Amino acid sequence: MIGKYCIIRTYSAGVFAGFLESIEGKVGTVTAARRIWYWDGAASLSQLAMEGTSKPENCKFPCEVESVLLTEIIEVIPCTDKAIESIKGVAIWKK
Secondary structure: OOOOEEEEEEOOOOEEEEEEEEEEOOEEEEEEEEEOOEOOOOOOHHHHHHHOOOOHHHOEEOOOEEEEEEOOEEEEEEOOHHHHHHHHHOOEOOO
């Protein structure tokens, strides 16, 4: 999955979408990373990775960061092209 756009779930830092650059054990680096703070329009992260969201207006995805080092990775799901387009199309959530 190295080099692929994935959804990465961690034990305590939450969920991110981005390019998996490296992973060793439970530690990995994700580039062009976007935190998936809240999603709607998909029943699970698996559906989000396969189909994207059907309700992008309800999702809360903050801005993309250049890279993030994640510890305690517990799940990595490669995304389809359809899902990537959907995730990247969600407006940046700001407070």
